[in-house]
Amino acid sequence: MNFYFNKCLLFNPFFRGIILLCLLHHALCAQSPPKSIADSINYTPEEIDVFAQDYKKQNNLRGLAWCEEAEARYNFRVFGPGRYPVEHYTKALGYFETLNDQKNIGRVNKLIGDNYDADPIYRKLAINYYHKAMLAHEKAGNVSGAIDAELALLKAQIDNPFDKEEDKLGNEVDAQKRQKEAESMYQRIDKIAQRCKKIEGHELLARAYVLQAQQLMTMQRSMEALQVIDLSLELAKGLNAGDIAADASVLKGLILKNNKQARQALEYLEEGLRLTRSYKKRPRLYNISLPIAECYQSLGQYEAATRYYKEAYRSRHLSANRDALSSARYLDDERKLDDTERDRTELQKNKRRQNTFLLVVGLLALALALLAFSLFKGRKRDKTINKQQKIIDQQRIRELEYENTRNLVDAQEKERHRTARELHDGLGAMLSRIKHFVEANSNKIPASNTEEFIDPLKQYIDEACSETRVVSNNLQPYALTKFGFTVALEDLATKSQRAQPGIDFNFQHYGEEPVLSPESSSMLYRVVQELLNNAIKHSKATQVDVQVFYDPDKIDISVEDNGQGFDPNTLKPGNGLGNIRYRVEYLRGQVTWDSQPGHGATVMITVPLTKQEN
Amino acid sequence: MIRIAIVDDHNIFAEGLSFMFAGVEDMQVVAKCHDGKSFLELMETTEIDVVLLDISLPDIDGMQISETLGQKHPNCKVVTLTMHDEPSVVRKMTKKGAKAYLLKNTSKDELLAAIRTVNEGKAYYSPDIMRLMLEDDGKTKKVQRNSLRPRLTNREQEVLHHIGEGLTTQQIADKLFVTIKAVEFHRSSLLTKFGVQNTAALIKQAIEYELLL
Structure with missing residues (x-):
């Protein structure tokens, strides 16, 4: 065993x-x-x-x-x-x-x-x-199962x-509290480690060591942390356990980085990044790329640092998107789980009922069958009434939950809006100021240094500026709030065209744009954005048509490409189609896919309008 | 001497910018404003030749300010200096009378060139912005119903062709290997594009536009 x-x-x-x-x-x-x-x-x-x-x-x-x-x-x-x-x-x-x-x-x-x-x-x-x-x-x-779960x-x-964010009140107290927590956590993990040794669960032990080293790091006992993490790395390597080795390498890198050993830290962080990429489902690379970038920066290797900073922001942006979506899903899931919970009790009840029934049949003679029958019938009537009541209740709960989700989404949109504005105006202005400062002072630097130092510097600042613009625009397009859905899509089409000269983008819209709630217009905008991304990334199309039809009672949106198409029955995860469906369903709309391998793809979305006016 | 006002709600940026004009002999920064309202008030008392105007401001946005200037103080020329590079914003801003449009990370030389050009009453657009405006033209269109032959996508053309052949929705769906819902969606798009109510009128229009032979 x-x-x-x-x-x-x-x-x-x-x-x-x-x-x-x-x-x-x-x-x-x-x-x-x-x-x-x-x-x-x-x-x-x-x-x-x-x-x-x-x-x-x-x-x-x-x-x-x-x-x-x-x-x-x-x-x-x-x-x-x-x-x-x-x-x-x-x-x-x-x-x-x-x-x-x-x-x-x-x-x-x-x-x-x-x-x-x-x-x-x-x-x-x-x-x-x-x-x-x-x-x-x-x-x-x-x-071993219990240890695994623990x-x-x-x-x-x-x-x-x-939980951590809630604790962030007053740094001094906070640090002490965290120390204490780490201390008790350390003790607890130590006990687990002992149990692991007893049952010779090497893989469990390796995992326990990672956690223990993490606590030691928090307690600022870095030498011990390094010793423990080395044990874990050794075990993981011996067991060929890539995902544990990934965590352990990253942690060792972080400990070394804290010790200001940037060069050694990089070695482990990069190894950790590589392992995380190949062994983890849904990796959160932000937490790894950022320290790598910081290490490169402290070593003065700015180009590599920039590369990793970019990557960190990209992955953070990705996970931010994912998080926003899943938190909106959260309530929905709770409701679904409630439903399954109810199904489960129903099933148990049924089973019990069945057992009783068998017992009755065994004990009672045929003469009593008539009575049993009438009893059964009565229960059935009760059940129907119960069922109706249940449906009404469920409907009511669903509406309430829906309202909650709506508020949540709303709050998230506001937060995105704020972040986008801060990035755009705040960070953007600061970067511009740096550039102006460099220009104003460049005459103080010998001309021979301009080409080697000032010119690349200006170029880096320009790149940072345009990256800031891209990120903030992805978070919340200015045109969407200022001029509405149609204009924002026009911008999107023009920008996609500029980025992808090989594809012919066309955007057509019919009818008058109705007043859309900010929530639905940004939901719909993100859907089209995602569809365009998919067409650009996966379809190998040379032509993409985006069309919007505004009707008094609904909006129809279609995105059509002439690319390689796909078989809608064999969709792979991670292409964002789930996100699209979720958003459209949230707006109580419908998505229809029309595609065949080799014959392009059309995605059609219909969203009713009555909902938005509420 | 060109009298310049800077309107930007970010103090550090405005400071940095005015610092840049220190060695420039033919220009002078007369005022720095952090919102639209204080700038419009300033215009009542002070003569400004060129304003470096941001678009996102806490109270009135740059587009509105530009419009007001055009009506009340047509002698003050607007150089837009912003982080926004969305085509719609550029378009709107130029429509409201901005004579130049620059991104905030523009070079000093370009900014000075733009100020001198607009001061002479001419317009100045950087190559980037120029390209953006040109690309934007004709790339997207709001289509007027009944005014011109509608542009059909490949799928719509196929569906139209089969409607012309007299096939039912089910038959078209089978032929194109799609769901009935998809065919209905395309049919509804076609009706909208042609501005008609029913299939018969659709076929008639399509023949008139020579989309069905």
């Missing part, structure tokens, strides 16, 4: 789960159905459905749980970590809970936690699930950016 453990733990947490599941599967073969769904195969939803039908007939809860997990893995492959896999894992969890299968409850809770942990905004939820996982594993007597829990707690 241990051998298997070490081996399977080499992979990322999800694979780990899958392989663990394989093992469990063998162990539980006696209970598993004859025609069983295999964990190593990538099933399509249709195939899973075939299995599920079978299991349903046999009333095989374990089989159904497996199906949900297969579905979750499918969603993970298509959409990446997040709400879609979680929905199915939650259902699987329900089945396992009905079966009171603690080992699987722990495992699935951990998987849900991992999905949530991928997104900082969900981290609080992740912590919750990791906690449940830990408790379930402890109940099942699975030590480590994930601690990591999520340490990384949770939201």
Whole structure:
């Protein structure tokens, strides 16, 4: 068993789960159905459905749980970590809970936690699930599972950016408090490390060391931190565990950087960056590129520094976008989870009801069948009334949640607006001032130095200026608030044309632009922006048509290209299509895709207008 | 001597800019204003030849100021000095009477050249801005209904062709391997583009425009 453990733990947490599941599967073969769904195969939803039908007939809860997990893995492959896999894992969890299968409850809770942990905004939820996982594993007597969950829990707690910000009151007190926290965290991890050693869980130990080193760094005991992190690196290398090595390398780099050993720090940070890129799903590269840039800067290698600063900002921008979207999704997900929770209790109730029913049949004679029948009928009537009430309640809850989401989105748009303005006016003005200062004083520098020093400097400042413009315009286009949706799209088309001379962009609009709420106009703007980006990046098109049709009761938008097209059934994650769908659904609109390989693509969006006027 | 006013809500920028004029003999910075209102008040009492005007200001935006100047103080010429490089903003600003448009990271030489040029009553556009305005022309269009032959996308042409052949929505969908919803979307776009209410009128128009043969 241990051998298997070490081996399977080499992979990322999800694979780990899958392989663990394989093992469990063998162990539980006696209970598993004859025609069983295999964990190593990538099933399509249709195939899973075939299995599920079978299991349903046999009333095989374990089989159904497996199906949900297969579905979750499918969603993970298509959409990446997040709400879609979680929905199915939650259902699987329900089945396992009905079966009171603690080992699987722990495992699935951990998987849900991992999905949530991928997104900082969900981290609080992740912590919750990791906690449940830990408790379930402890109940099942699975030590390594419990440690695995606890480590994930601690990591999520340490990384949770939201808690930290709340603590930021008064630096002195704050620093002391953080020291104390780090101290107690350190002790806790130390205990875990002891347990890891006892069960020879090397991979777990490597992870524990990373966390421990991090605490030591916070406590400013950098020598010890370096010793611990080296142990972790060694273990990770021995186990060939890329994702742990990634964390460990980055951390070692950071410790070295704090020690002002920039050159050595760079070596580890860059290694960490490389590993993170190849081993992590949804990496947050900002936290790595920024220190690298700072190191280069302190070494006086400005060109490399600029490159990494740019990269840091780009990845920060990316994750900011992602975060904004997911926090808007957050409430929506909560509601969805509530729904699944309800389904789950319903299922348990059904099962209980079934058992009772069998008992009744066994005990009572045929003479009582009539009575049972009438009873059953009465219950059915109650159930219908209940169901109606439930639908009404759900509707009401949905409206309330929707209102909440709306407020949240609104607040985010405002924040973006403010940030964009600060970048644009504040930072932009400062950069311009630097340039003017350099120009005004360039006569004081010997002419021989101008070419070598002043000219590149001016060029760098110009680049910084245009980068600032790009970032701020991406955050919140000035034209959108000032002149409206149509003009902003005109600008977008012109700018895309300038950036991509090889593509012929055309923008047409029909009808009068109605008064759009700032929220919907920026949502729609971002949708078109994303579609244009996709066409530019993936389609190899030579022509892109953007059209907007304003009607009294709706807006139609289409983006058409003559590129290589795609098969809408085999969409890969990460192309932003999910974001587009989410935004349009949020505006209560519809998206239609029309594409075939080799025949271009058209994306059509219809958004009703009544909603915006409210 | 060219009398110059700087209107910019960022103090550091305005300071830095006026510092740049220190060695320039034919120009003098007369005033620095941090919002639109104080600048328009200043114009009532002080004679200014050229104003270096930002667009985003806390109270009145640069476009409005430019328009007001054109009506009340046509002798004061506007050099736009801003971070905005959106074509729509450039267009609007020039329409409101700005004689020059420069980005804030412009070089000293270019800024001085622009000030001298507008002071003589001529317009000055940097090559970048010029290119931007030219590109913007004709790239996008608001299409007047019934006025000219509409521009159709490839997909719309295909759908129009099949409508002309008398195929039903379902048949067109099958032929083009798309959903009925997609065909309906294209059909609705076509009706809008041709400014007609129904398919019969659509076919008639299309034949008139020689889009259907």
